[in-house]
Amino acid sequence: MYCTDFEYDGKRLSEYGMMICSFNGSEDLETVSSGADISFQQLRSGTSDNFNLYSSVYESPYTITFQICRNPCLSNEHMDIHPEEISAIQKWLCRKKYHKFKIDQDAYRNYYWNSVFSSKQIMQNGKIVGLELDMYADSPYAYFEDIVLEFECEPDIAFTIFSESDEEGWIYPYIEIICLGNDENNENLHNDQIYSMQTHSLEISNSMDHKITRIDNCRENETIIIDGKNLIISSSDSAHTSLANDFNYYFPRIFNTFENNKNIFKTNMHCILKFRYSPIKKIGL
Secondary structure, three states, X not given: OOOOOEEEOOEEHHHHOEEEEOOOOOOOOOOOOOOOOEEEEEEEOOOOOOEEEEEEEEOOOOEEEEEEEEOOOOOOOOOOOOHXXXXXXXXXXXXXXXXXXXXXXXXXXXXXXXXEEEEEEEEEOOEEEEEEEEEEEOOOOEEEOXXXXXXXXXXXXXXXXXXXXXXXXXXXXXXXXXXXXXXXXXXXXXXXXXXXXXXXXXXXXXXXXXXXXXXXXXXXXXXXXXXXXOOEXXXXXXXXXXXXXXXXXXXXXXXXXXXXXXXXXXXXXXXXXXXXXXXXXXXXX
């Protein structure tokens, strides 16, 4: 990893007067994991010399070990680190929830890993001179920063999302749905009449998927949130108490294959759809 600084949960290592280093020295060339460490199970078929592929899985999430020390440009007299400083650094890094980790290098500026850290002190003559950090990601690969796309949809008018992931399969995006409608003829109606009359069944389809997302009893100006990653749906309309029963629990997906990454979506009603997702990227440090 050729950089001196990183960001974790919005804070930088350099804010603590520290930098990435190597205490043991290293060669110019090294082999690193790049988010593509796949285990394959193969079995020879009968008397043939050909081996069939039965399964392919990622055996473990992405991990990397590196060291940090005091920045010598900021401390000419001593390089040892006080226990109070170690305490502050480990309070920042060594937590029990995943946070976004990014390295300070131009080529990696838009990539991140959801990570946790463990830490060990590096001692010299009874003094702390650095930390060895083990980073554990929540997946075998990295992610690209969120891609946000917004579409104003009309019934049966298609719009396209091109998946930018490196991994074949699908991603569940975060989607904000704003149900729209024409209120010109509703000026003389009471609120309860408007509420009861203007309900719609929203359907969202994708050319690369074989199922349709359906939400019944949607109302004009209602905002519905579909949190695909966490499989949660919610509504801005507190009166939409039947949402749990109105949703068919098929969360929209953005598909990707080696041959095709073109997802053609359609809806059956006038609405605004805002998509947000982080493409998978097979890179290492």
